[in-house]
Each structure stands twice: as C-alpha cells, then as structure tokens.
Amino acid sequence: MDILNNLALGADIAFSLEGLLFCFVGVLVGTFVGVLPGIGPLAAISLALPMTYYLSPPIALIMLAGIFYGAQYGGSIAAILLNLPGTASAAVTCLDGNQLTKQGRAGVALFTAAIASFSGGIIAIFMVLGFTPMIASFAMGFGPEDYFSVMLLGLVAASTLSVGSPLKGMTMVILGIALGLVGIDETSGAARFTFGALALSDGISLVALAMGLFGVGEILANLGQEKRAPLITGSLTFKSMIPRREEWRGLWKSILRGSGIGAFVGALPGSGPAIAAFMSYAAEKKLAKHPEKFGRGELRGVAAPESANNAAVQAAFIPTLSLGIPGDAVMAVLLGAMILHGISPGPMLVTSNPEMFWGLVVSFGVGNIMLLILNVPLIRVWVRMLLIPYHVLYPAMLFFICIGVYSVRSSVFDIYTALFFGMIGYFLIRLRYPAAPLLLGFILGPMMEVHFRRALLLSRGDYWTFFASGPSTVFLALSALFLVLTTWAAFRKGSARVPTQGDGAG
C-alpha cells in the first residue's frame, strides 16, 4: 500500500541516528521551556531557529516541532505545581490541577496530564496522516484568489478567537501586516518603509521580532511583578502518581473527547492549543454529572484540556503542511523556518518533499513516546527545574536572545530591533493587546499581498474574482460569519456589562 511505503520513508528519517537525536533534543528543550513559566515554545523555537541552519531541513523541522509539542507536556507541570501556566495553553489546567496539588495529590494530576497529552498527541497524529495529503490534493487547484481568502479567514479567526478583545486582536493583525510591508517589494523591487536603512531592505527580522515580543517583552512583564509563588510538590513517588480505580472510569472518555475537540479545533486556521484546551474544559464541565466539582480538584478537568492542547498542536500541522497557511503564531514561525531552509510551503509539499512530511509525522509518534518517558518516571527532574531562581534565568535568556538574534544574519542591527520590539511587547502585554496575532499578520501579510495582486492581475482588475471561485467564496463567507458573530457577541456583552461594571469598579 502507498501509505505504508510513505511511512517507511518517514521512518527512515525519523529513526535515523540524527532524527532520533534531534527529536530528543527538541522534546527535551520543549519540556524545559514548557516547565519554566515566562518562556514559551514560541520564544524557544525562534531561539533554536538559527541553530538549525546547520541541519538538513527535515531534521531541523523535527527538532523545532518537538519543541512545540514538548512544551505542551512541560506546561502542565508548572500549572499543576505552581498555579502558573508554563505555556498559555496550560492556563486551564491550573484550575483543577493546582487544586489537586493543594490536596496533596500533585502526583496524580501530573500523571494524568502526561497520559492525556500522550493520548491526545497520538490521536491527532492519525488526523494529520489522513487529512493532510487529502487537503493538499484538494488545494492543488487553488488559484491566488483562493489563497488570499483562506489567509484572510485564518487571520480573522485568529484575531476573533483569541482571548480578550477581538478588536484588539484584529488591530494587532493589521499592525503585523503593516510591519510585514517593510523591505523590498517582491513584485516591483521598490524599497518600502526602510527609512533609508540598508539593514531593513530585507524586511524586519522574523526572529528579532518574535524574540522581542515574546522573549524580552515577557521578561520585562515578569520583572515588573512582585509576587513569586512558592513551590509545593508533596511526595512524588511513582505510586502516588497512579489515579484511584474509580477515577480511571470516565477519565478515558474525557481524554477521548478532549483529543477529538483538540484535533478538530487545532486543525482550523487561526485557532490554537489554548482555545482547544479552553473549549474541551467547558465541554467536559457541561457534560459532567457534578459540574460543581470542576475547579475543586476534578481529575477530568486536568485530563480534558491536556489531551486537547497536545492534540491541537499536532493537528495544527494540517493547514501548515497542506496549504502552507499557519494556524497560529508558533506555526507561523515554523513556516518561516521552512522558508529559511529553502522549502516552499504549500499543497505541493507532501508530494515534492515526501521525506519532509512523512519524516515529521513519524517523528511525532517517536517524540510523544519520548515525552511520556520523560514526564512520568523523570518527573522529579523537571520539578527541580522550577527551583532555578529567576535572577539567574532571565539574564541567561536575554543572552540567548541577543546572540540568537545576531547569529541569524550576523546583524547587529537586529539586536536593536529585538530590543525595540521587546519594549513594544511589554506594553502590549500590560495593555492587554495579544501579540500572537501580530506575528501571524507579519508572516501572512506579505503572502497575502502577493496573492491579492496576482489575483487582480489575472482578473484584469475585477474584484468579483474573489467570488468567482468556489473555495474563495466559502472562505470569505466564513470570514464574514466570524466577524458578524464576534460583533454580535461584543454588543451583547457590552450591553450586559454596563450594570455589573459599576460594582466591579467601585
């Protein structure tokens, strides 16, 4: 069978010595940054990006992807023990996970989180296997107008689904597109918004932008806070980690539901693991016989979001690998990594670089097994990591940011760029503007412009071309639907909030 041949090809890459080694490095780094609050997968992937120049493209991607899903495992550790989400997607895990810790049952919560993440990951891998080639072959017939519309849908979904104000999210997307304008215009060769600086003619460095917004900005925000939570671990023996028998029942159903929701939500453009975790938690609470137990140490409240966020991470590769359209900011950076490695993402990827796609998918399986081993027997090592004092950690992170940003294109200018966006990132965090949509806009913006201009060139300046093709019409209709629903929800919330705000503010 064809798929078996392809899987064998992927296994060649994933089980090669290099493949195994860098998959391990990826998941190890991922768990590490996941455990540490204040540094997420996005900063880690941007940081590791320059170091992968020396690897072959499939190996580089295996490692970078490993950081992404490894962080989902690690993120739950800080959430459960410290009530601090190590990654944004583990925020929901705090609710019940930390309650369990307070009841002295941290071990059970950690074990459940690891098993749930593993199951979610494995289930989603099959989705990736099944859907990516299918969507890619469907997208083979896409014209520029379809690409423009699907990217627009991704951006609208990303900004309206993000936590907080949808209007702020959309503004950040546009700001990102505006920043993406800087540099030489691909079509005409004209330099735009470069302020005469030669260093800007290639555009703003993606790594400097991401490291500034998510690395420096987060560090500044952390330094501005006074409180640091104490660490309670209880006893973490293997025996203490196994859930009681009556807890096992129902847990499997929660994990399966969480994985399903996660895989589905993760595959949609514009949504991410954080939204998947949130939705599965909400669904679980609705379905539960005793919803009042949620938030007071319900194990299912750990299992559902953890399976969902890891499933979402794996499924997020579906739009990226089949259409070349990243669903969230981390995938956008991974897409940038592919471009830097000379691979053009798009529906051709599966057929033109089969070793890349199949190698990556097989490595997901390998990586998830490695993570299960890293997170169950070796859990105590990770708990130790939480003891690293912040006054040692943040200078080290800033050092890696500086040298990492510089090493991408040996440019001192990019260090200043990272500093500049670090300041911006800090103020965005404090003013509750989401920074992830900005990055998504920054990466998708230039592609959208190219497709927009190409579509209108082909249609001789007729805007109706965007409604002349089936897929494009559907994507635009969905985008409009998202906008209408968001506006409607905002109005309803706005009118409902007026009376309550008085008591809150007083």
Add this chain to the structure above:
Amino acid sequence: MPRSINGFQVCTAALLGLLGLYVIVQGGSYEMGSLRRMGPGFFPVMVGSVLLLFAALLAVEVRHSAPETGVWIPRPILAIAAGFVAFAVLLERAGLVPATLALVILVSLADKPVRPVAAVVTALSLSALGVLVFIYGLGIPVAAFEW
C-alpha cells in the same frame, strides 16, 4: 460612579491611528498603479486605512476600561536597554566575551535586590558557554576577544 477616561489606553489607540496615517501617507508616495497592475503603494494604503479605522474603533472601545497600574517600570526597562545596547556595541568591536559580561551584569541590575556574586558567576558561565557553543560549535563569525 462617573466613568473616567483611561488616558493610557486612548493614547495607545491614538498612536496606532497615527501609525496608520503614516502608512497611508508614506505608502501613497510609492507608485499606486492601477487595479489591474498594482504598484507597490496600493496594498500599504489599504493596510494603513484599515489600521486607522480599527484604531478609531479601539479608542471608543477602550475609553472607559479599568485603569492599569504600575505599567511604567523604569528600572527593568533601562537595565535591559543598557544591556542590549552594550552587547550590540561591544560584540563586533571587543568580542563575544566582553559583550556577554556587559550584557549579563547590566541586565542583572533590573531585578531587586541586586545579587552581585550571582550576576558575575552567571556572566562568566554564559561567556564560556557562548564561546563553546556559538564560536566553536556553530562557528558564528565573531571572535571571543577582539584585539
């Protein structure tokens, strides 16, 4: 309770609006072309206009939001800025080790209380790590010490 204006948020929205305006003006100075054959100025003007529109909507949305406290944190901001500038200035002129030492020691001043011993130890270990990983390992074109 009379609802007060959140000046900080409104100013941010205004800044975004100004940026949108700038993108329109600057983008307009590039060739616009026609719908059929768009010049480099067309898309920027579009993007700038949407940014301006969103900024105006934002100003309305955030005008009464709850005020933020402690946004301005001069100590960490200045310490990190100083560290980055020192690193950028020293890296190609003095080498990776002096740049790293300056960066780590300066940014260590961001957090209170300052721990001088920890800062120096961190700075020295990171310098060694940097030379090993980045100069010997990855071969970035920078010397450990520039004479």
